[in-house]
Amino acid sequence: MSILVTDAGFGPDDWTRGFDGAAALELAPETDPATLEIAPEVEMIRIHFPSFADGRGFTLARLLRLRGYKGRLRAEGHVISDQYAMARRAGFDEVEISDDLAARQPEEDWRFRSNWQQHDYQSRLRG
Amino acid sequence: MYRYTEFDTAFLAERNRQFRAQVERRISGALTEDEFKPLRLMNGLYLQLHAYMLRVAIPYGTLNGAQMDRLALLAEKWDKGYGHFTTRQNIQYNWPKLSDVPDMLDALAEVGLHAIQTSGNTIRNVTADHFAGAAADEIADPRPVAELLRQWSTDHPEFQFLPRKFKIAVTGSPNDRAVIKAHDIGIQIVQRDGRIGYRILVGGGLGRTPMIGKELAEFVPLPDLLPYVEATVSVWNLLGRRDNKYKARIKITVHEHGIDEIRDLVETRFAETKAAFNGADLELFDEIAAQFLPPAFRNAPAEAYDRAYESDPVFRAWADTNLSAHKAPGYAIAQISLKPHGQTPGDASAAQMRVMADIARRFGHDELRISHEQNVVLPHVHKSDLPQVHAILKAHGLGTANIGKISDIIACPGMDYCALATARSIPIAQEIATRFDALKIEHEIGDLKIKISGCINACGHHHVGHIGILGLDRAGVENYQITLGGDATETAALGERTGPGFPADEIVPAIERIVEAYLEHRESREESFLQAYRRLGMAPFKTALYGAETGKKAKAA
Ligand code: HEM
Ligand code: SF4
Numbered sequence: 001m002s003i004l005v006t007d008a009g010f011g012p013d014d015w016t017r018g019f020d021g022a023a024a025l026e027l028a029p030e031t032d033p034a035t036l037e038i039a040p041e042v043e044m045i046r047i048h049f050p051s052f053a054d055g056r057g058f059t060l061a062r063l064l065r066l067r068g069y070k071g072r073l074r075a076e077g078h079v080i081s082d083q084y085a086m087a088r089r090a091g092f093d094e095v096e097i098s099d100d101l102a103a104r105q106p107e108e109d110w111r112f113r114s115n116w117q118q119h120d121y122q123s124r125l126r127g
Numbered sequence: 128m129y130r131y132t133e134f135d136t137a138f139l140a141e142r143n144r145q146f147r148a149q150v151e152r153r154i155s156g157a158l159t160e161d162e163f164k165p166l167r168l169m170n171g172l173y174l175q176l177h178a179y180m181l182r183v184a185i186p187y188g189t190l191n192g193a194q195m196d197r198l199a200l201l202a203e204k205w206d207k208g209y210g211h212f213t214t215r216q217n218i219q220y221n222w223p224k225l226s227d228v229p230d231m232l233d234a235l236a237e238v239g240l241h242a243i244q245t246s247g248n249t250i251r252n253v254t255a256d257h258f259a260g261a262a263a264d265e266i267a268d269p270r271p272v273a274e275l276l277r278q279w280s281t282d283h284p285e286f287q288f289l290p291r292k293f294k295i296a297v298t299g300s301p302n303d304r305a306v307i308k309a310h311d312i313g314i315q316i317v318q319r320d321g322r323i324g325y326r327i328l329v330g331g332g333l334g335r336t337p338m339i340g341k342e343l344a345e346f347v348p349l350p351d352l353l354p355y356v357e358a359t360v361s362v363w364n365l366l367g368r369r370d371n372k373y374k375a376r377i378k379i380t381v382h383e384h385g386i387d388e389i390r391d392l393v394e395t396r397f398a399e400t401k402a403a404f405n406g407a408d409l410e411l412f413d414e415i416a417a418q419f420l421p422p423a424f425r426n427a428p429a430e431a432y433d434r435a436y437e438s439d440p441v442f443r444a445w446a447d448t449n450l451s452a453h454k455a456p457g458y459a460i461a462q463i464s465l466k467p468h469g470q471t472p473g474d475a476s477a478a479q480m481r482v483m484a485d486i487a488r489r490f491g492h493d494e495l496r497i498s499h500e501q502n503v504v505l506p507h508v509h510k511s512d513l514p515q516v517h518a519i520l521k522a523h524g525l526g527t528a529n530i531g532k533i534s535d536i537i538a539c540p541g542m543d544y545c546a547l548a549t550a551r552s553i554p555i556a557q558e559i560a561t562r563f564d565a566l567k568i569e570h571e572i573g574d575l576k577i578k579i580s581g582c583i584n585a586c587g588h589h590h591v592g593h594i595g596i597l598g599l600d601r602a603g604v605e606n607y608q609i610t611l612g613g614d615a616t617e618t619a620a621l622g623e624r625t626g627p628g629f630p631a632d633e634i635v636p637a638i639e640r641i642v643e644a645y646l647e648h649r650e651s652r653e654e655s656f657l658q659a660y661r662r663l664g665m666a667p668f669k670t671a672l673y674g675a676e677t678g679k680k681a682k683a684a
Contacts, residue, residue: 033365034395053165053248055288059364062285066399080162082149089284105157112148119138121278125353127407 005095029056049077058090065091081109085116131239147229171242182245187255187273188216192484197238199480212473250280257498261506263452269299271416290367291375308340308619330381333585338378358396422492424455435514445528463503464527468564473501534560541581548581550598550605575656591615595622607634644671
C-alpha cells in the first residue's frame with residue numbers, strides 16, 4: 001500500500017485507472033526531455049524518485065508544466081517531507097510514499113510545509 | 128548596501144523555524160542521519176574532524192559594521208573566540224554544538240545574515256569581486272546581479288538536489304579578482320555599443336580535475352540573464368552524472384559533451400525557461416541596484432596622508448602593499464591582512480572583528496568586504512584618514528603589510544580541521560611566512576601568490592597559485608607537490624607540476640630555492656615571478672629544485 005500526500009495531509013490513492021492504460025504515463029528520472037511528448041489523452045503522470053537525493057524529477061516536472069501539461073502530476077518514491085514544498089513549487093500536485101516512510105515521517109511533518117506558497121522567491125521573481 | 132526587505136526577513140525567519148524543527152526531528156530519530164545530512168548541508172552545517180562546523184555566507188563578500196559585530200558575537204558566545212574567513216567569502220565556526228546552531232542562525236538573521244546553501248548539492252553562496260563598487264577599473268558594480276542571483280537561487284525548487292555543488296562568481300571588471308574561470312558559472316559584466324551585458328563562462332573548477340571555464344555566451348542582456356542561467360543549471364541537472372560523484376560537476380559534463388553541444392542544449396532550454404519570466408525580475412533588479420549606489424564621497428585634502436607617507440616608513444610600507452586604486456578622487460581601497468607572519472591565514476578574533484567593524488563605521492562608510500584571498504577589505508577610505516586607520520589596525524595585530532606578497536598565502540584548513548585532509552596546510556603556510564619574514568626579502572620578491580591545499584579537493588586554490596602546494600599522503604607520510612605558473616586572474620592558467628614532491632621538513636627550503644632562482648633570473652624588479660616563469664619555463668626552477676641534470680632534461684624536453 002502507499003499513501004498519497006496532498007496539502008490536506010495523508011489520504012488513500014484515489015487514482016483508480018492504473019498506470020498501464022493510455023490515460024497515465026510513468027516517467028523514470030533519466031527521461032530525456034527532448035523526446036518527452038505528452039499525448040492529449042494523458043491525465044496522470046507519475047515521476048519516480050529512486051532516492052531523495054536525486055533531483056532530476058523536479059526539473060522534469062517543471063518542464064512538463066512549461067510545456068503546457070495541465071493534468072495530474074505525481075512524485076512517487078523516496079521523497080521526504082522536507083521536499084514537499086519543492087515538489088509543489090516545481091509543479092507536482094501530490095506525492096506518493098510508502099507506508100514505511102509515512103510511519104517514520106508522520107502526517108504533521110508533511111503538513112509543516114503545506115504553506116509552500118508563502119516565502120517563495122520564485123513567485124516574487126516571476127510576478 | 129542591500130537592506131533586507133520584509134520578504135527577505137520573513138523568509139529567513141521561516142527557514143530558521145524549519146531548520147530548528149529538522150534539528151529536533153534528527154534528535155528524535157524521525158530523520159535518519161542520511162536524510163538529515165543534505166538538510167543540514169543546505170543550511171551550512173558540516174560534520175568535521177572534531178565537531179560540527181557552521182559556514183556562514185557573506186553574500187558577494189559585502190557586510191556592514193553591525194554584521195561584523197554579530198560575527199564577533201557568534202565567535203565569543205558559541206565558538207572559541209575566533210572565526211575563520213575562507214576563500215569562498217564565508218566565515219566558518221569550527222566548534223559549535225548541534226543544539227546551539229538554531230540559536231546561532233536566529234542571531235545571524237537579526238542582522239540579515241544566514242548560512243543557507245553554503246554547502247550541499249545546491250547553488251552556493253554567489254561570490255563577487257571584493258573591490259566591487261570601489262575599483263577604478265570597473266564597468267559596473269557586480270553586486271546587484273549577485274544579489275539577484277542570490278534571491279533566484281535561494282530555495283530554488285528545482286535545484287536543491289543537484290548532481291553536485293554549483294558555484295557562481297561575478298566580476299564587473301575586466302581585471303578578474305573573483306576567479307570566475309574556476310567556477311561552475313563565471314559571469315563577467317561587459318559593455319557592447321554602450322549597453323551592459325553579461326559574458327557567461329561555464330565548466331571551470333578546481334578539485335581533482337581542474338579546468339578553466341569556457342565561453343558559453345558572449346553577451347547575454349539583463350532580461351535574459353536569469354532564464355539563461357536557469358537553462359544552464361536545468362540542462363546539467365538532467366545531464367550531469369549521478370553515478371560517480373567525482374564526475375558530477377558541470378566541468379565534467381561540459382568536457383564529456385563538448386561546449387558546443389552544451390550550448391545547443393542550453394539555447395533550446397532557454398526558449399522554455401525564458402517564457403516563465405515576465406519582467407518582474409527586472410523590476411526587482413532595479414530595486415536592488417538602487418541600494419548599491421555609491422556612498423556620499425567627500426571632497427577633502429589628503430595632506431595628512433602625504434605627511435605620514437613621507438615621515439613614517441611603517442605606514443609607507445603598508446600603503447605601498449595594502450592600498451589599491453579607488454574610482455573616487457582622494458579615496459583608496461585598503462586591505463586588512465589576516466596573514467600576520469606565523470599565524471593561521473584567515474583567522475580573526477572576536478576583538479579584531481569588532482575593531483574592523485568600528486573602523487568601517489568611523490572611516491569607511493560602514494562597509495567591509497571579505498576577499499577570496501582570506502583578507503578583509505575597507506572599500507572606501509578617504510586618504511586623509513588612512514594614517515589613523517593604520518595606527519588602529521597596527522595596535523590590534525591587523526597592520527601586516529603583505530598583501531599580494533609571498534606571505535599572503537591562501538591555505539585550506541587541512542589536517543588541522545578537515546576530515547578529508549591528507550596533509551597539514553596551515554602549519555606549512557606559517558613556516559613559509561615566518562621563514563621569508565626572517566630573510567627580510569619579502570618586498571624584494573614582489574608579487575607572488577602561494578596557495579596551499581591539504582588534499583586534491585583543492586579548497587586552497589593551489590592549481591591557480593603562482594606557486595601551488597598540494598599536500599598528499601604517501602604511505603602514511605606527508606608529501607608536498609609543487610606546481611608553478613598558475614594564475615587566478617583573467618589570464619587564468621593551471622600550474623604545472625615541477626616533479627616529485629617533498630616531505631614536510633623539505634618543503635620550505637624547496638620554496639626558498641624556487642624564489643632564489645627567480646631572483647637570480649629575473650630581468651629586473653619589474654618582472655614578476657609569474658612573468659619570469661612564463662618567459663623562462665620550468666627548466667631553471669627544476670634545476671634549483673632537483674639539481675642540474677634534471678634541469679637540463681627539462682630544457683631538452
Ligand atoms: C573544512 C572542510 C572542507 C571540506 C570537507 C571540503 C570539501 C570539499 C570537496 C570534497 C571539494 C571537491 C569538490 C569537487 O571537486 O567536486 C572541495 C572543493 C573546494 N572547496 Fe572545500 N572543503 C572544506 C573547506 C573549504 C574551505 C575552508 C574553503 C574555502 C572557503 C573551501 C572552498 C573550496 C573550493 C574553492 C573548492 C575548489 C573549487 C571547486 O569547487 O572546484 N572548502 N571542498
Ligand atoms: S583541500 Fe582537502 S584538506 Fe583542504 S579543506 Fe579541502 S577537503 Fe579539506
